[in-house]
Amino acid sequence: MYRSLSSSPSDQDKEYVGFATLPNQVHRKSVKKGFDFTLMVAGESGLGKSTLVNSLFLTDLYKDRKLLNAEERITQTVEITKHTVDIEEKGVKLKLTIVDTPGFGDAVNNTECWKSVADYIDQQFEQYFRDESGLNRKNIQDNRVHCCLYFISPFGHGLRPLDVEFMRALHEKVNIVPILAKADTLTPIEVKKKKFKIREEIEQYGIKIYQFPDCDSDEDEEFKQQDLELKESIPFAVIGSNTVVEAKGKRVRGRLYPWGIVEVENSTHCDFIKLRNMLVRTHMQDLKDVTRETHYENYRAQCIQSMTRMVVKERNRNKLTRESGTDFPIPMVPGVAESETEKLIREKDEEVRHADRAPDSVPDREHESHQSSEQQEPSDPRDDRER
Amino acid sequence: MYRSLSSSPSDQDKEYVGFATLPNQVHRKSVKKGFDFTLMVAGESGLGKSTLVNSLFLTDLYKDRKLLNAEERITQTVEITKHTVDIEEKGVKLKLTIVDTPGFGDAVNNTECWKSVADYIDQQFEQYFRDESGLNRKNIQDNRVHCCLYFISPFGHGLRPLDVEFMRALHEKVNIVPILAKADTLTPIEVKKKKFKIREEIEQYGIKIYQFPDCDSDEDEEFKQQDLELKESIPFAVIGSNTVVEAKGKRVRGRLYPWGIVEVENSTHCDFIKLRNMLVRTHMQDLKDVTRETHYENYRAQCIQSMTRMVVKERNRNKLTRESGTDFPIPMVPGVAESETEKLIREKDEEVRHADRAPDSVPDREHESHQSSEQQEPSDPRDDRER
Numbered sequence: 001m002y003r004s005l006s007s008s009p010s011d012q013d014k015e016y017v018g019f020a021t022l023p024n025q026v027h028r029k030s031v032k033k034g035f036d037f038t039l040m041v042a043g044e045s046g047l048g049k050s051t052l053v054n055s056l057f058l059t060d061l062y063k064d065r066k067l068l069n070a071e072e073r074i075t076q077t078v079e080i081t082k083h084t085v086d087i088e089e090k091g092v093k094l095k096l097t098i099v100d101t102p103g104f105g106d107a108v109n110n111t112e113c114w115k116s117v118a119d120y121i122d123q124q125f126e127q128y129f130r131d132e133s134g135l136n137r138k139n140i141q142d143n144r145v146h147c148c149l150y151f152i153s154p155f156g157h158g159l160r161p162l163d164v165e166f167m168r169a170l171h172e173k174v175n176i177v178p179i180l181a182k183a184d185t186l187t188p189i190e191v192k193k194k195k196f197k198i199r200e201e202i203e204q205y206g207i208k209i210y211q212f213p214d215c216d217s218d219e220d221e222e223f224k225q226q227d228l229e230l231k232e233s234i235p236f237a238v239i240g241s242n243t244v245v246e247a248k249g250k251r252v253r254g255r256l257y258p259w260g261i262v263e264v265e266n267s268t269h270c271d272f273i274k275l276r277n278m279l280v281r282t283h284m285q286d287l288k289d290v291t292r293e294t295h296y297e298n299y300r301a302q303c304i305q306s307m308t309r310m311v312v313k314e315r316n317r318n319k320l321t322r323e324s325g326t327d328f329p330i331p332m333v334p335g336v337a338e339s340e341t342e343k344l345i346r347e348k349d350e351e352v353r354h355a356d357r358a359p360d361s362v363p364d365r366e367h368e369s370h371q372s373s374e375q376q377e378p379s380d381p382r383d384d385r386e387r
Numbered sequence: 388m389y390r391s392l393s394s395s396p397s398d399q400d401k402e403y404v405g406f407a408t409l410p411n412q413v414h415r416k417s418v419k420k421g422f423d424f425t426l427m428v429a430g431e432s433g434l435g436k437s438t439l440v441n442s443l444f445l446t447d448l449y450k451d452r453k454l455l456n457a458e459e460r461i462t463q464t465v466e467i468t469k470h471t472v473d474i475e476e477k478g479v480k481l482k483l484t485i486v487d488t489p490g491f492g493d494a495v496n497n498t499e500c501w502k503s504v505a506d507y508i509d510q511q512f513e514q515y516f517r518d519e520s521g522l523n524r525k526n527i528q529d530n531r532v533h534c535c536l537y538f539i540s541p542f543g544h545g546l547r548p549l550d551v552e553f554m555r556a557l558h559e560k561v562n563i564v565p566i567l568a569k570a571d572t573l574t575p576i577e578v579k580k581k582k583f584k585i586r587e588e589i590e591q592y593g594i595k596i597y598q599f600p601d602c603d604s605d606e607d608e609e610f611k612q613q614d615l616e617l618k619e620s621i622p623f624a625v626i627g628s629n630t631v632v633e634a635k636g637k638r639v640r641g642r643l644y645p646w647g648i649v650e651v652e653n654s655t656h657c658d659f660i661k662l663r664n665m666l667v668r669t670h671m672q673d674l675k676d677v678t679r680e681t682h683y684e685n686y687r688a689q690c691i692q693s694m695t696r697m698v699v700k701e702r703n704r705n706k707l708t709r710e711s712g713t714d715f716p717i718p719m720v721p722g723v724a725e726s727e728t729e730k731l732i733r734e735k736d737e738e739v740r741h742a743d744r745a746p747d748s749v750p751d752r753e754h755e756s757h758q759s760s761e762q763q764e765p766s767d768p769r770d771d772r773e774r
Contacts, residue, residue: 017445018668020477022422025672027414032603035409058404090407135688216419281405285412301522318705 034093037284038143040174041098042117042166043151044105047181051240052149053098055253055264056276059085060242080120099145105162114166121145121173125299144296147210147279147287148174151181152235158197159205167207173295175210175287177279178202178235183270184255184262191237198235209234212278213286230278236271239264421480424671425530427561428485429504429553430538431492434568438627439536440485442640442651443663446472447629467507486532492549501553508532508560512686531683534597534666534674535561538568539622545584546592554594560682562597562674564666565589565622570657571642571649578624585622596621599665600673617665623658626651 041049054060084097101117124143131140148170152163167176178198183191202209215227239262245254247261255262264272279287428436441447471484488504511530518527535557539550554563565585570578589596602614626649632641634648641650651659666674 015445017443017474017476018663019422019424019474019481019671020479021668022479022481022671023414023417025669026417027410029672029676030410030413035406037406056404087404087406089404092407092409094406094409135691137684276405281408282412284406284409285416289416297524304522 031092034095036095036097036142037288038097038099038145038147039279040101040117040121040145040148041151042101042104042148043179043181044153045102047151047153048238048240049100049149049151049181051242052179052181052238052272054242055240055272056279057085057087057096059087059096080116097143104166110162113162114169117166118169118173121170122299125173125296126303128296129300129303144291145174146284146291148176149179149279150176151179152198154180154182154185154194158194159201164201164205164207167202167209168205171208172298175290175295176207177210177275179275180235180237182239183237184239184257186237195233195235195237210287210290212283230274233271233274236275236278238272238275239270240272418479421482423482423484423529424675425484425486425532425534426666427488427504427508427532427535428538429488429491429535430566430568431540432489434538434540435625435627436487436536436538436568438629439566439568439625439659441629442627442659443666444472444474444483446474446483467503484530491553497549500549501556504553505556505560508557509686512560512683513690515683516687516690531678532561533671533678535563536566536666537563538566539585541567541569541572541581545581546588551588551592551594554589554596555592558595559685562677562682563594564597564662566662567622567624569626570624571626571644573624582620582622582624597674597677599670617661620658620661623662623665625659625662626657627659 039053041053043049079102081100081102082097083100084095087094087096099120104113104117121144124145128140128142128144131137150163150167152159156163167178170176180186180191180194180198186194212227212231215224219227239255241253241255241262241264243253243255244251245256245261247254247263252261252266253264254266255264263269267273426440428440430436466489468487468489469484470487471482474481474483486507491500491504508531511532515527515529515531518524537550537554539546543550554565557563567573567578567581567585573581599614599618602611606614626642628640628642628649628651630640630642631638632643632648634641634650639648639650640652641648650656654660
């Protein structure tokens with residue numbers, strides 16, 4: 001449809017140049033190249049993380065996982081596991097990576113149990129930073145985490161301290177999408193109340209979850225309506241199931257109770273479809289873009305700044321002369337010296353202060369980048385590892 | 388068609404996850420973002436460069452240009468001019484930049500008159516390298532030249548020394564597409580012969596013009612046929628005209644001669660349509676990708692290598708200790724010392740030697756990257772500017 005060297009009738013139009021085919025050229029290339037997506041699931045065990053992932057992507061990612069008994073879990077430290085599957089659909093290839101955090105919140109003392117998760121995300125950024133700065137950038141493996149589904153227990157009265165701690169520790173590093181797990185234990189009214197409470201607390205604790213981009217004014221009403229519903233369904237109340245049951249004559253994925261059948265893909269029963277549509281069909285690319293343009297760029301800027309500061313200290317210690325400016329390959333290009341370094345830092349700080357007046361950045365993005373600046377202090381976690 | 392939160396019937400298919408919409412998400416984003424393309428035209432004046440550009444993009448880019456008289460041109464130095472227009476078509480926005488090289492080859496002594504053109508291209512790469520390595524990468528202006536239409540005179544017997552010199556000086560830096568200008572002075576047989584001669588000479592002088600990507604085996608026959616014709620029509624024999632004349636009842640862009648009308652968009656008269664289809668409708672994105680992935684990456688690698696060498700020399704002079712490895716922000720990350728530097732260079736050289744066995748790179752790309760390695764010697768032009 002979109003690529004052919006021969007000109008279609010409309011192309012014969014004397015006023016038609018043909019660059020309108022550019023999006024199709026991009027489309028075509030993207031299909032050839034294939035896609036990748038890295039999804040992290042976090043939350044205490046037993047909330048159906050694995051089941052949901054399997055339901056979302058209709059694949060069995062955890063064939064060979066071994067469950068730990070209570071004793072093993074008491075002192076268990078949070079380990080990070082990675083599963084990758086190559087799936088194809090209508091000719092579109094997707095390399096899907098699921099990052100799981102078994103044991104999160106399972107120990108008796110869960111102080112800083114989010115640390116290893118935060119470190120994992122930073123390590124992916126650091127690796128990408130090294131690769132992106134390297135000599136040969138041909139086959140860079142991008143393992144940055146594009147989204148984190150954070151599972152909230154349906155039993156807690158709103159958020160629990162651990163939930164708040166986790167999300168606040170990670171919201172500058174990854175797109176967090178809160179999930180209200182095992183919603184089949186809650187009545188519709190209870191779901192509505194809990195969602196409201198949780199949204200309220202997220203606001204109140206200054207947690208910055210993934211912001212859906214505002215839809216443009218030129219969108220049709222139906223789309224706007226659906227977009228609004230999407231925003232109001234946070235946290236997504238989900239029910240997972242990989243077993244197929246008989247419901248009103250047709251076979252559906254669901255859970256069979258004595259009092260009835262819970263249908264996973266019935267939007268009056270839960271938000272599974274809403275979540276899948278958002279995560280996979282409408283916002284997957286945006287999740288990747290925000291990761292690249294906001295979270296990674298913030299990490300990178302902090303990294304460069306702390307490195308620059310170190311170099312400047314180093315310099316002053318070594319009392320080097322201006323000529324040696326050349327040992328700043330990047331970002332300072334040959335012949336650039338300290339003053340330039342400081343200038344760059346000033347510029348960044350400027351940029352941060354004026355973020356709100358940045359002409360082209362989307363509101364919610366501005367917010368994020370502004371917030372992130374607050375982290376750009378020596379208290380930055382990576383400093384420890386660098387020392 | 389491709390974005391809507393509501394699921395279409397087919398999406399209800401239990402086996403359909405929905406990531407098949409990813410290319411459409413990309414498509415949609417690319418349209419929102421808009422496109423840019425920078426085209427350079429080179430070749431002696433009077434060959435119809437400006438006319439062709441105007442015909443290609445149906446716009447008047449040179450309203451206010453002033454032509455120089457012979458006297459002015461004798462000693463004229465090659466200057467680079469830039470025109471930018473924002474054009475829109477079917478909702479797709481394109482920021483088109485035309486880089487012109489008036490006066491090229493006009494002087495009496497044209498020794499090294501390609502130098503300023505090569506320098507211009509390098510400067511764009513250097514600027515992008517600085518920006519890409521900087522702290523704030525939000526609003527980077529990409530001025531890299533994506534394609535250079537090189538106009539060959541229809542009067543020369545094949546290529547002239549200046550043509551060879553120019554193309555060989557630039558073929559590692561930009562995608563060169565040779566054009567046989569003012570083809571209305573040649574009969575079909577003459578065109579055929581001249582094209583063959585020029586292709587032969589391009590081969591013989593080791594000039595690496597832009598290689599059309601090989602089309603995949605899965606393409607339909609018609610497409611393959613057209614792709615073959617495209618490759619055989621190098622150099623594109625073109626006739627430009629911005630005046631509309633009456634031909635067989637219908638008004639067409641062309642040139643009115645006593646012996647008949649030359650129709651620009653008549654593929655039996657010239658390759659204008661072929662050129663426009665290639666440049667705009669089918670290969671514009673590929674020209675951008677090759678610029679980014681091959682030409683720019685080669686420039687960047689050379690840059691880093693020469694800078695690294697300088698740093699190493701510097702180091703040895705300053706007799707710095709291992710600890711000071713931290714004054715390599717990038718590509719060497721904190722704590723990395725000389726040995727690492729040398730390792731990177733070795734790696735690059737390795738990679739270059741093994742280019743032919745690189746699993747994922749397209750044949751013609753391999754060729755380019757292999758060739759480029761031959762430039763990675765201190766004899767690299769930029770070294771002068773850096774010293």
